[in-house]
Amino acid sequence: MISSEDIANNLSSVKASIDAAAAESGRQAAAVNLVAVSKTHGPETINTAIAAGQKVFGENRVQEAEAKWPELKAANPSAQLHLIGPLQRNKAALAVRLFDVIETLDRAKLATALARHMDEIGRRPNCFIQINTGEEEQKAGVAPRDADDFINRCRVELNLPVVGLMCIPPVDEEPALHFALLREVAERNGLADLSMGMSADFETAIQFGATYVRVGTAIFGPRSDYWQTQSA
Numbered sequence: 001m002i003s004s005e006d007i008a009n010n011l012s013s014v015k016a017s018i019d020a021a022a023a024e025s026g027r028q029a030a031a032v033n034l035v036a037v038s039k040t041h042g043p044e045t046i047n048t049a050i051a052a053g054q055k056v057f058g059e060n061r062v063q064e065a066e067a068k069w070p071e072l073k074a075a076n077p078s079a080q081l082h083l084i085g086p087l088q089r090n091k092a093a094l095a096v097r098l099f100d101v102i103e104t105l106d107r108a109k110l111a112t113a114l115a116r117h118m119d120e121i122g123r124r125p126n127c128f129i130q131i132n133t134g135e136e137e138q139k140a141g142v143a144p145r146d147a148d149d150f151i152n153r154c155r156v157e158l159n160l161p162v163v164g165l166m167c168i169p170p171v172d173e174e175p176a177l178h179f180a181l182l183r184e185v186a187e188r189n190g191l192a193d194l195s196m197g198m199s200a201d202f203e204t205a206i207q208f209g210a211t212y213v214r215v216g217t218a219i220f221g222p223r224s225d226y227w228q229t230q231s232a
């Protein structure tokens with residue numbers, strides 16, 4: 001397991017890189033939010049990051065988050081949790097209760113389910129719409145050509161709290177093109193937030209206007225087997 005010291009050091013170096021990338025593109029560093037992606041890591045590791053001052057975390061699996069986060073949140077009420085992985089409709093109600101931000105709104109049936117559950121539960125996590133900028137078959141997200149209609153439908157017809165867009169560029173392509181496309185779709189729809197950039201490319205994403213970067217490995221090191229052993 002990674003040491004507390006390493007996590008604190010990694011966090012400060014990621015933050016220094018964020019500051020530098022923001023400065024280089026004439027942006028305020030405070031406009032870039034760091035989502036520490038804690039998937040696969042156990043509560044002890046996450047607590048170390050919290051103790052080092054990190055407040056916003058990302059998880060990609062609802063079940064894993066449900067096992068880890070109620071206790072962490074009770075102990076750290078200011079921690080904010082983002083869902084960054086695919087959401088199945090039958091877990092939508094749970095996600096509305098558990099997460100502060102849902103970054104992976106990507107299809108009409110899920111949008112309808114989220115709107116209904118938010119009304120019933122009386123909790124309205126901000127949503128990002130995931131755009132499949134690379135139009136990859138196996139990847140979730142709305143196709144760029146359908147984005148304007150889908151965004152409009154979520155906001156106007158369903159009254160969902162849509163704040164921005166999210167993308168995961170294809171692994172083998174220049175991410176800058178995808179970040180630029182995401183920004184273009186957000187701008188023409190009047191959406192302020194862009195969730196883009198991971199450990200390998202968050203500096204580029206910041207140059208293209210990212211307001212949220214999702215960084216896992218550069219903070220916590222390689223994925224852990226904590227969750228596998230818990231769920232086995």
Ligand SMILES: *Cc1c(COP(=O)(O)O)cnc(C)c1O
Pocket residue numbers: 037039060084085168197198199200214215216217218
């Ligand atoms: C795992 C994950 C990340 C973090 O990836 P790293 O390369 O470890 O920084 C970011 N976004 C999503 C959607 C992820 O699933």
